[in-house]
Amino acid sequence: MVRPPVLTERGHGKILKLMQLSGNNGDPRPPVTLCQLRRGQEAVVDGFDLPEEVARRLMELGFLPGSAVRAGRSAPGGDPRVFEVDGSEVALRRETAAGIRLRELRAGRTAG
Amino acid sequence: MEKEGTCHTLAVASAGGVASIADHTVAIIGPPNSGKSTLFNRLTGLRQKVANYPGVTVEQRRGKMQLTGMRHVELIDLPGVYSLQARSEDERVTRDVLMGNMPGTPRPKAIVLVLDSTNLGRHLMLAAPILALGIPTLVVLNMSDELGRRGGEIDTADIAKRMGAPVVLASAARGEGVEPVREFLMGTLAVPAPLELPVLNNPPACRAWAAQVSGRAYRPPAPPQWTKRLDAVFLHPLAGPLIFAAVVIAVFQTIFAGAVPMMDWVEAQVTASGKWLGVVLPAGVLRDLLVEGVWGGVGSVVVFLPQILLLFLFIGVLEDSGYLARAAVIADRTMAKVGLQGKSFIPLLSAYACAVPAILATRTIENKRDRMATILIAPFMTCSARLPVYTLVIAAFIPERPLMWPLGTRAAALLGLYLLGFLAAVITARLLKSSILKGERTPFVMEMPPYRWPTAQSLGLRLLDRSKVFLRRAGTVILAVAIGLWIMAHLPLAGGKAPEIGDSVAGTIGRTIEPVIEPLGFNWKIGIGLITSLAAREVIVGTLGTIYGIESEEDAGGLQQALRQDLTPGGAVALLVFFAFAMQCMSTVAVVRRETGGWSWPAIQFGYMTALAYGCALAANYLVTAWLGA
Ligand SMILES: Nc1nc2c(ncn2[C@@H]2O[C@H](COP(=O)(O)OP(=O)(O)OP(=O)(O)O)[C@@H](O)[C@H]2O)c(=O)[nH]1
Ligand SMILES: [Mg+2]
Numbered sequence: 001m002v003r004p005p006v007l008t009e010r011g012h013g014k015i016l017k018l019m020q021l022s023g024n025n026g027d028p029r030p031p032v033t034l035c036q037l038r039r040g041q042e043a044v045v046d047g048f049d050l051p052e053e054v055a056r057r058l059m060e061l062g063f064l065p066g067s068a069v070r071a072g073r074s075a076p077g078g079d080p081r082v083f084e085v086d087g088s089e090v091a092l093r094r095e096t097a098a099g100i101r102l103r104e105l106r107a108g109r110t111a112g
Numbered sequence: 113m114e115k116e117g118t119c120h121t122l123a124v125a126s127a128g129g130v131a132s133i134a135d136h137t138v139a140i141i142g143p144p145n146s147g148k149s150t151l152f153n154r155l156t157g158l159r160q161k162v163a164n165y166p167g168v169t170v171e172q173r174r175g176k177m178q179l180t181g182m183r184h185v186e187l188i189d190l191p192g193v194y195s196l197q198a199r200s201e202d203e204r205v206t207r208d209v210l211m212g213n214m215p216g217t218p219r220p221k222a223i224v225l226v227l228d229s230t231n232l233g234r235h236l237m238l239a240a241p242i243l244a245l246g247i248p249t250l251v252v253l254n255m256s257d258e259l260g261r262r263g264g265e266i267d268t269a270d271i272a273k274r275m276g277a278p279v280v281l282a283s284a285a286r287g288e289g290v291e292p293v294r295e296f297l298m299g300t301l302a303v304p305a306p307l308e309l310p311v312l313n314n315p316p317a318c319r320a321w322a323a324q325v326s327g328r329a330y331r332p333p334a335p336p337q338w339t340k341r342l343d344a345v346f347l348h349p350l351a352g353p354l355i356f357a358a359v360v361i362a363v364f365q366t367i368f369a370g371a372v373p374m375m376d377w378v379e380a381q382v383t384a385s386g387k388w389l390g391v392v393l394p395a396g397v398l399r400d401l402l403v404e405g406v407w408g409g410v411g412s413v414v415v416f417l418p419q420i421l422l423l424f425l426f427i428g429v430l431e432d433s434g435y436l437a438r439a440a441v442i443a444d445r446t447m448a449k450v451g452l453q454g455k456s457f458i459p460l461l462s463a464y465a466c467a468v469p470a471i472l473a474t475r476t477i478e479n480k481r482d483r484m485a486t487i488l489i490a491p492f493m494t495c496s497a498r499l500p501v502y503t504l505v506i507a508a509f510i511p512e513r514p515l516m517w518p519l520g521t522r523a524a525a526l527l528g529l530y531l532l533g534f535l536a537a538v539i540t541a542r543l544l545k546s547s548i549l550k551g552e553r554t555p556f557v558m559e560m561p562p563y564r565w566p567t568a569q570s571l572g573l574r575l576l577d578r579s580k581v582f583l584r585r586a587g588t589v590i591l592a593v594a595i596g597l598w599i600m601a602h603l604p605l606a607g608g609k610a611p612e613i614g615d616s617v618a619g620t621i622g623r624t625i626e627p628v629i630e631p632l633g634f635n636w637k638i639g640i641g642l643i644t645s646l647a648a649r650e651v652i653v654g655t656l657g658t659i660y661g662i663e664s665e666e667d668a669g670g671l672q673q674a675l676r677q678d679l680t681p682g683g684a685v686a687l688l689v690f691f692a693f694a695m696q697c698m699s700t701v702a703v704v705r706r707e708t709g710g711w712s713w714p715a716i717q718f719g720y721m722t723a724l725a726y727g728c729a730l731a732a733n734y735l736v737t738a739w740l741g742a
Binding site for chain 2: 075
């Protein structure tokens with residue numbers, strides 16, 4: 001599938017920023033969370049800072065530690081946002097997305 | 113598919129179970145929006161509600177499915193679930209039925225598990241806990257048409273072997289691959305050897321198992337390109353809200369102006385047939401009852417059928433296309449401001465059709481307080497039964513002029529009334545959520561369905577079903593009220609002659625409550641209408657039709673003309689406001705009682721809405737009269 005190059009480029013730029021933000025081992029700064037992901041960016045779910053119930057529902061919808069998640073479009077104002085994960089699209093509010101920790105930020109989509 | 117498989121320990125139970133399933137209950141289970149109700153409809157010939165968003169089915173529905181000859185099974189269509197951990201009221205129904213804990217429903221002897229084949233990896237997660245129940249299960253991988261179109265592939269035999277359960281690929285919507293379901297229920301389908309499955313109750317383990325089962329046997333389809341393209345427009349920060357507003361305006365203009373030719377046609381038929389009856393029937397009580405009571409009453413409501421169908425057509429397109437779920441996302445921020453969430457938006461939107469299914473649909477809201485608040489505000493949304501009342505009064509009092517293309521004054525007035533109801537709902541929600549129903553903010557998590565073309569068939573069936581409901585109501589409630597009212601308007605007989613309507617039993621009742629409603633600008637005729645409309649809102653139109661039918665010697669220019677003579681503009685606005693707020697619907701009261709488990713909530717709700725209706729109608733009458741008088 002041909003992707004609009006603009007999107008990819010934009011994705012790259014944002015990713016660099018995020019990588020700097022997340023730093024590496026021993027960094028006291030808070031981890032990157034899903035709400036920091038911009039449209040078109042992709043990352044891997046690491047874990048949850050959410051109540052057990054909510055985390056479980058999210059996992060049932062595909063937000064499992066280790067699965068790739070990609071930020072999609074949002075309602076006007078940026079909240080809630082639709083995320084592509086494990087073959088489906090799920091809308092989450094910013095406050096919920098902030099409770100999903102990420103690792104391995106990647107540019108754009110790998111397959112498709 | 114394997115042909116053997118009756119020699120293992122589990123296999124005996126399984127094969128034996130399958131053979132004796134006939135005459136027992138079979139549950140249809142699966143994740144939300146996987147096509148369970150579509151399959152149920154295929155197999156039973158019934159018409160359960162099907163729509164393209166998760167959480168359509170919220171209660172168990174049973175239907176007989178004919179196997180061969182006299183043999184049949186009882187199928188149960190159930191709400192969709194992601195796992196057997198129930199969080200909301202609808203998920204609880206599924207779990208209870210499955211575990212045999214639902215009073216009046218025997219535990220299912222077999223399961224038909226419906227999964228979406230275009231999203232198999234994730235949907236298979238549900239298969240693990242279901243198969244672990246040890247009930248004979250057929251796995252239906254649905255939406256094969258979409259899978260094929262998007263270039264996905266499945267080797268069902270391979271998956272069946274690794275799951276230890278029969279697997280079929282089907283398209284419930286097209287009726288392809290449905291025959292094996294019948295064979296499975298008759299015990300003639302080859303069943304693979306059941307496997308000892310690990311008991312999995314955490315999602316990561318289920319997902320890992322699903323990946324292992326689907327493995328090489330599944331090539332996932334390409335992502336739905338059209339869904340992406342459409343979302344680029346509908347969820348565009350600027351175009352999205354603009355399109356939303358444009359659609360709403362177009363809908364209102366169409367409902368008002370577009371339905372007019374059809375309504376005129378129906379009206380002409382009603383008038384002509386009424387006249388014809390008046391000519392062919394011999395003069396007498398029966399003729400008067402039929403012409404004045406029935407034709408005047410029921411006929412004046414039937415006229416609104418085209419308009420209501422048009423409204424349902426729009427709602428049908430919204431629901432079937434998948435746009436509804438996007439609208440819920442867009443609405444979430446607004447809903448959050450009043451303490452609710454996007455999930456409440458779907459029941460509220462369906463309340464534009466009717467509050468009763470909307471109140472049932474709140475079962476999908478996990479948080480109890482949010483659910484209660486949504487139930488309490490749903491009757492403020494402008495249901496289709498208000499449409500005849502609004503249309504009648506607006507057409508009688510507001511001259512049609514172009515306002516802001518394409519919106520005319522009348523359609524704008526109608527839109528205003530819809531907004532009024534919405535505002536009342538939102539303010540009430542705010543009050544509730546900051547007082548008695550105060551609670552933590554609950555997360556909004558909602559799966560987006562792919563966009564799908566609403567099919568002419570499904571839309572057509574919706575309209576057909578809706579017409580039946582509407583006409584049935586016209587033929588029962590409205591007919592009964594019309595006849596009862598006509599009789600009461602002709603009693604007591606004085607010297608063998610009917611009294612003036614004002615002195616009749618009906619008139620006396622109207623006059624008794626007149627002092628209470630006079631401040632609102634209503635006379636006793638409207639008063640009678642207010643009383644009869646407690647049964648259902650649109651009954652007031654029929655009632656006025658009957659009253660004016662009795663009163664007028666000649667056809668005096670129809671209901672609108674008569675209404676103009678009876679209501680001041682202030683009274684007309686007050687009547688609209690009253691209907692916007694009052695809870696005149698016994699079915700709604702009944703369903704609120706059922707869903708809240710007692711009389712206290714419906715009583716509070718009824719009292720609050722009636723008080724609000726009265727107060728605001730009073731203010732409206734006073735303000736409009738003062739404004740026009742000045
Ligand atoms: N393309 C395609 N669409 C289907 C098929 N089966 C169902 N659908 C569509 O999928 C959507 C959901 O169908 P439903 O039958 O309401 O799904 P459900 O599983 O009962 O959903 P819930 O009651 O919400 O759990 C509708 O828009 C159907 O038209 C199919 O085989 N192919
Ligand atoms: Mg259903």
